Amino acid sequence: MGEKSEIRMTNDKKRIVIIGGGFAGVQCAGTLSRGLARDQAEVVLFNDENHLVFSPLLAEVVGSSLSPLDVVVPLRQLLPDVLCRTETVRTIDLAASEIEYESDDGEIQRLGYHHLVIACGSVTNLNVVPGMADHAFPLKTVGDAVALRSHIMAQMERAEVCPHPERRRWLLTFIVVGGGFSGAEAAGEINDLVRSSARYFKNFHREDVRVTLIHSREQILPEISPDLRDFAGKKMEKAGVSLVLNARVASATPEGVGLQGGQFIHGGTIVCTVGSAPSPVVGRLAAPTEKGRLLTEPDMRLRDSKNVWAIGDCALIVNAHDGQPSPTTGQFAERQGTQCAQNIIRVLQGQATRPFSFSKLGELCSIGGHSAVADLFGFHLSGFFAWFVWRGVYLFKLPSWAHRFQVGFDWAWLLLFPRDLAHVRARPTDRVSHAHYQPGDFIIRQNDPPLNFYVIEQGEVEVVRSSPRDQNGEVIAVLGPGSFFGEKALLSNEPRVASVRARTPVEVLVMGKNVFTQISSTLTPLRDALAQALNRRRVDVWKDEPQAYELLKRTPLKELMEPVPQPLLKPTAALAEVGHAFVEHGNEFFYVSSDGQTLDGVVTITDLLRARAAGAAAQTPTNQFMTANPVALAADDDCAVASNVIRECRLKALPVVERKDTRKLVGCIRVRRLLAYVFKHAVIGAPDSCQARNQLAGGAGRGMDWNNPAS
Numbered sequence: 001m002g003e004k005s006e007i008r009m010t011n012d013k014k015r016i017v018i019i020g021g022g023f024a025g026v027q028c029a030g031t032l033s034r035g036l037a038r039d040q041a042e043v044v045l046f047n048d049e050n051h052l053v054f055s056p057l058l059a060e061v062v063g064s065s066l067s068p069l070d071v072v073v074p075l076r077q078l079l080p081d082v083l084c085r086t087e088t089v090r091t092i093d094l095a096a097s098e099i100e101y102e103s104d105d106g107e108i109q110r111l112g113y114h115h116l117v118i119a120c121g122s123v124t125n126l127n128v129v130p131g132m133a134d135h136a137f138p139l140k141t142v143g144d145a146v147a148l149r150s151h152i153m154a155q156m157e158r159a160e161v162c163p164h165p166e167r168r169r170w171l172l173t174f175i176v177v178g179g180g181f182s183g184a185e186a187a188g189e190i191n192d193l194v195r196s197s198a199r200y201f202k203n204f205h206r207e208d209v210r211v212t213l214i215h216s217r218e219q220i221l222p223e224i225s226p227d228l229r230d231f232a233g234k235k236m237e238k239a240g241v242s243l244v245l246n247a248r249v250a251s252a253t254p255e256g257v258g259l260q261g262g263q264f265i266h267g268g269t270i271v272c273t274v275g276s277a278p279s280p281v282v283g284r285l286a287a288p289t290e291k292g293r294l295l296t297e298p299d300m301r302l303r304d305s306k307n308v309w310a311i312g313d314c315a316l317i318v319n320a321h322d323g324q325p326s327p328t329t330g331q332f333a334e335r336q337g338t339q340c341a342q343n344i345i346r347v348l349q350g351q352a353t354r355p356f357s358f359s360k361l362g363e364l365c366s367i368g369g370h371s372a373v374a375d376l377f378g379f380h381l382s383g384f385f386a387w388f389v390w391r392g393v394y395l396f397k398l399p400s401w402a403h404r405f406q407v408g409f410d411w412a413w414l415l416l417f418p419r420d421l422a423h424v425r426a427r428p429t430d431r432v433s434h435a436h437y438q439p440g441d442f443i444i445r446q447n448d449p450p451l452n453f454y455v456i457e458q459g460e461v462e463v464v465r466s467s468p469r470d471q472n473g474e475v476i477a478v479l480g481p482g483s484f485f486g487e488k489a490l491l492s493n494e495p496r497v498a499s500v501r502a503r504t505p506v507e508v509l510v511m512g513k514n515v516f517t518q519i520s521s522t523l524t525p526l527r528d529a530l531a532q533a534l535n536r537r538r539v540d541v542w543k544d545e546p547q548a549y550e551l552l553k554r555t556p557l558k559e560l561m562e563p564v565p566q567p568l569l570k571p572t573a574a575l576a577e578v579g580h581a582f583v584e585h586g587n588e589f590f591y592v593s594s595d596g597q598t599l600d601g602v603v604t605i606t607d608l609l610r611a612r613a614a615g616a617a618a619q620t621p622t623n624q625f626m627t628a629n630p631v632a633l634a635a636d637d638d639c640a641v642a643s644n645v646i647r648e649c650r651l652k653a654l655p656v657v658e659r660k661d662t663r664k665l666v667g668c669i670r671v672r673r674l675l676a677y678v679f680k681h682a683v684i685g686a687p688d689s690c691q692a693r694n695q696l697a698g699g700a701g702r703g704m705d706w707n708n709p710a711s
């Protein structure tokens with residue numbers, strides 16, 4: 001990648017560069033191009049998409065009231081006198097008055113400016129709540145709205161063919177996090193869409209649909225007056241939206257959301273409208289910020305700068321009208337765009353700039369069911385009339401007549417005809433990602449089509465197989481860090497034969513089907529590991545010994561558990577010390593615990609020898625060569641699970657912890673003891689110690705069968 005400065009600047013014609021084609025940037029560019037002659041200034045607008053997004057109408061796209069193209073306007077059609085560049089600005093060099101961007105061919109380009117306007121908004125940051133980024137839908141871009149709409153359609157189609165009433169209810173439950181404008185509008189639209197569409201489905205009714213709006217304060221819509229908030233809340237509840245107020249979401253999982261305080265709300269769809277972060281170009285800028293927003297002078301110039309301005313959501317601008325920081329709304333972004341452009345023109349003409357000052361016109365919010373709340377010029381409106389005004393105002397605010405006609409027509413159409421339920425299925429992007437699951441969450445469900453391959457990074461999962469006899473399912477294996485699952489169904493392209501459920505909080509690496517197929521066919525070590533696992537997991541070890549399996553199944557682990565081998569080692573114990581412990585105590589392994597109770601790791605003689613062979617010094621602490629967080633069984637597991645896990649992990653012993661959700665060590669279970677128990681009860685037909693050992697400890701070609709574990 002090279003680096004070059006693209007266009008030379010002349011002193012007489014000024015170049016004004018704007019980063020961001022949102023409400024603020026577009027208003028600024030439009031005002032500049034109208035206020036300055038072409039030979040006076042060149043206005044260049046960078047935006048990473050070629051269109052302006054009319055975000056207040058995104059919820060209408062989700063609810064199928066508008067088409068995605070109705071809420072975007074191509075920038076070059078909107079700003080014919082502006083040089084529009086669909087490129088992403090990477091950095092700003094304040095000292096050199098240049099921006100740096102990556103051109104189409106990957107080269108880094110630099111462009112000088114006389115004035116720079118930073119109007120790049122903010123980006124969604126769902127990482128504020130554990131699991132939210134993995135399991136929730138954001139609502140910031142047109143792509144987000146389209147993906148969410150498509151998902152809602154898919155959930156309705158799934159509910160239609162789902163035979164289990166409980167799962168059907170889960171599929172039809174939609175959780176919206178955040179009761180501000182975008183959350184309330186999204187909840188209202190989803191509620192309208194799904195309830196009004198129920199009449200086209202045979203397997204569920206309006207009453208089966210649940211939409212829950214979670215908000216951290218006492219009332220939703222903090223931006224409007226208390227009486228309108230009250231009206232909006234009551235109206236939404238009447239339409240069927242459940243409000244969960246004074247509640248904060250603590251975690252998101254595929255099953256729903258957990259609230260601070262312990263309550264869990266189940267639902268198949270989570271929409272998150274809270275959580276934002278500065279745009280990366282702002283994050284990289286060495287300029288003062290507050291809560292990620294650039295601090296400005298009253299005239300919107302960046303602090304300590306003469307020719308750089310910041311406006312819109314990315315800036316914290318004090319409004320001279322009331323002395324308060326401007327809110328992050330489209331209304332303020334537009335006014336800042338206009339007034340910033342006027343100030344730049346003043347500077348170019350040698351006049352004094354003016355501070356930003358704006359008295360807001362009011363607030364409008366659609367809440368579904370042809371109802372809205374409006375606070376306009378001090379007048380409070382609510383209900384159908386407010387909804388009519390809301391539509392009129394937004395129609396008028398759309399930036400072109402073509403859009404006004406199109407949107408007006410779509411809205412009129414929907415007053416007469418039902419919403420479009422077409423579900424256009426785009427092939428899901430194949431990718432490698434990470435996902436977080438809480439204990440009890442299903443990562444894979446039996447009979448689901450195979451989509452992904454999973455590698456456990458942290459935590460434990462259990463493989464559960466249900467049968468007509470046992471609907472709740474029977475745990476047939478436990479897998480821990482480093483183990484993988486999901487390969488068999490992908491390779492055979494058949495539905496999942498067992499479910500996989502998180503046993504503890506789990507982090508998994510998720511590989512899409514195509515990525516998995518490509519990597520597994522080219523990367524020899526992965527191919528070999530998969531072949532071995534398939535072999536291990538393929539055969540029904542208990543087929544010939546159903547009594548042995550039944551015996552192990554009904555024997556609680558506690559009965560055969562042995563005490564924790566002593567002493568417990570500290571993670572800080574030096575390698576030399578561990579060597580002495582092996583000699584002195586004759587153990588095959590030691591458990592490692594920092595507090596004398598919790599299982600942190602296990603260290604075997606092999607670990608010790610491997611560390612020595614790799615050149616570890618005598619003082620190397622144990623936590624650098626032990627197996628950290630090994631898979632553990634719970635005291636209430638049964639012995640059949642223990643035998644399967646021992647075989648899967650190819651170990652001679654496994655630690656036993658008090659419960660699934662704790663790591664408190666209470667003992668260990670050894671393959672020797674399990675074997676002795678089975679032999680003692682003489683249930684193995686024609687016992688042959690070699691065969692029996694294979695069955696429990698896993699000899700060549702024998703393994704537990706996840707497809708048919710003797711159920």
Ligand SMILES: Cc1cc2nc3c(=O)[nH]c(=O)nc-3n(C[C@H](O)[C@H](O)[C@H](O)COP(=O)(O)OP(=O)(O)OC[C@H]3O[C@@H](n4cnc5c(N)ncnc54)[C@H](O)[C@@H]3O)c2cc1C
Pocket residue numbers: 019020021022023024025046047048049053055056057058059087088089090119120121122139140141181182279280281311312313314328329330331332333364
């Ligand atoms: C779902 C939703 C509903 C809303 N409803 C309302 C409402 O009813 N009323 C209201 O007043 N406000 C509403 N808002 C808020 C309003 O949309 C924002 O306040 C407004 O869009 C901010 O304008 P902006 O120009 O600062 O940023 P944005 O509109 O976010 O525009 C920034 C642009 O800059 C681009 N960009 C960022 N970084 C770069 C880069 N490095 N290089 C090139 N381009 C870049 C981005 O892609 C984007 O196009 C809503 C927002 C959302 C998400």
